[in-house]
Amino acid sequence: MAEPWWIRVALPFPASLALPALGLGVAWLTWPQAAGAWAPMLALLAGLAAWTLVEYLLHRFFMHGVEPFAAWHLQHHRDPLAPLRVPVAFSLMLVLAMLGLPLMVLGPDSLAAPFSAGLLLGDILQESVHQRLHAHEVSGHWLPYLRDHHAWHHFRDEGLAFGTLTDFWDRCFGTCPPSERGR
Template sequence: MRLFALEHSKAAYLADFALYGAAVLALAVALGFFGPEGRGAELAATALLGLGAWTLVEYGLHRFVLHGLQPFRRWHALHHAHPAALICTPTLLSAALIALLVFLPALLLSDLWRACALTLGLLTGYLAYAVVHHALHHGMAPGRWLQRRRHWHALHHRAGDPGDCYGVTTALWDRVFGTGHRPDADRKA
């Protein structure tokens, strides 16, 4: 198994879900059972802040990194060309980035418990994104919410112009930044 492969074996692809699921569970248990007394509400709010922040991070990464910066743009183009392939960010890379860009700065600016709570929220968002994205591309979309997400993501993947609909788990930031679905783009494609 190559550590930095873009297209994963089924085992490596599923290991990503297992690793992040275990990390979310471990952080939640650590905060819930070993966290400082009297700070539960504060830490829960910090985790919710991390979860909310994930939605903006997801949008920004997808729009500006995966569709803007090389070599990420070229790598992401593989996903657009082969949407059912098991292509995702190598786990080692995503885990290192989360540790270096989320946990470490939060630890340096605050304390261990807030850093864990913020990271828990962001990791929960990342895991939710991974599960939703997998469901959208691999035929598992029961329920109205997932059906709407699938339609939105299909608009992003349409041939010719993937220039909108960057949000996977929410359309909020596409609406805020004006990158939501534009019917006039359908006529041009």
């Protein structure tokens, strides 16, 4: 059975960043004014750190185990050099969850907006870094290491190396490639 059109619609990078960027705008509009500067910044950093766990879990369990996500992701594994495309339905659900869940858990008069902003910034950063890891040239120390980590996932064992921004969660959950475990 063919997927409905609204599931197949996907935006190529960088247009795929539009919905998370719109979510950032919503978070900014609801930013707590009375919280001072430090608490919102710490909440933003906590959201960014939380994103790395969300990204690991989404990649490991949804992109490799739940349809239609697994079918979409399989296309990326089959042709990793093709431009990355993010289904709009997936992006919209993710952005709404990143805005709504912190609000539901923390409440409207809280640091939910900065925490959500951190999650959304993490999403934008992860998508941008992921695009860069598939580019022909990467420089510095961090990107070549992440590229090698990601290449392990693509070309050696797709049951390992799920993290894109960091290998921290791969280390925590035992999915780090053997050559990286001693680092």
